Amino acid sequence: MLKVTDLSVNYDMIQAVKNISFEVNEGEIVTLIGANGAGKSTILRTISGLVRSGSGDMTYRGKDITKAAPQKIVEQGLIQVPEGRHVFKGLTVQENLDLGSFTRKDKENVNADLDHVFERFPILAERKKQDAATLSGGEQQMLAMGRALMSKPKLLLLDEPSMGLAPIFIKEIFRIIEDINKQGTTILLIEQNANVALQVADRGYVLETGKIVLTDTGKNLLKSDAVQKAYLGG
Numbered sequence: 001m002l003k004v005t006d007l008s009v010n011y012d013m014i015q016a017v018k019n020i021s022f023e024v025n026e027g028e029i030v031t032l033i034g035a036n037g038a039g040k041s042t043i044l045r046t047i048s049g050l051v052r053s054g055s056g057d058m059t060y061r062g063k064d065i066t067k068a069a070p071q072k073i074v075e076q077g078l079i080q081v082p083e084g085r086h087v088f089k090g091l092t093v094q095e096n097l098d099l100g101s102f103t104r105k106d107k108e109n110v111n112a113d114l115d116h117v118f119e120r121f122p123i124l125a126e127r128k129k130q131d132a133a134t135l136s137g138g139e140q141q142m143l144a145m146g147r148a149l150m151s152k153p154k155l156l157l158l159d160e161p162s163m164g165l166a167p168i169f170i171k172e173i174f175r176i177i178e179d180i181n182k183q184g185t186t187i188l189l190i191e192q193n194a195n196v197a198l199q200v201a202d203r204g205y206v207l208e209t210g211k212i213v214l215t216d217t218g219k220n221l222l223k224s225d226a227v228q229k230a231y232l233g234g
Ligand code: ATP
Pocket: 011, 012, 014, 016, 034, 035, 036, 037, 038, 039, 040, 041, 042, 043, 192
């Protein structure tokens, strides 16, 4: 579904991503794990068209998206959920969700999808008239995901959904991620929290300073000595 080949990304003098290749097949949850500064967010932003690659190719559902505009990428159902706090503050929960469906052509299905989002995240239904700025961290993460679901994603890119959340919220968010996947959305997830990410992922890639150093199934990576030592304190 998504194929990234020999991708490099530079910020001025810094090479943040170095010749990486990976793929996400339809129906999978794939995770990229790595420490601060490993290049995870840069990779997601490059796929979304928000950062330009220095070299390499990216294809999505068979089409080259290496130089595509972010708007065109979104229209094809490749949707990024930014780190939790990037909801539109000063707008209500409902208005944030409405923005998610803004580019959709099938307006007749929007209301039914809104009902699904409220079923999945009952707290958002309760708070729909509330300013998004006043939601808790976990609620803002749910809103960011709800907004993404309103744009009917085929492939969802999740940027550190566990960031800053209490363990109980992390569990809840990851349960919802698995559920969204089971209902047919493919997921690429980046995380510093290797433990939770590898538990839900079919496959994972370990990033170190812009390079992929290891790849395997989520289960095998969770057990591997290298991952245990580097990320799980074991
Ligand atoms: P974190 O988990 O801390 O968010 P990350 O793995 O997502 O880290 P990136 O944010 O992709 O890492 O950053 C990779 C490298 O690129 C870092 O060294 C960072 O300082 C650098 N970098 C990121 N964005 C920029 C930018 N806009 N300009 C210059 N350097 C940048």
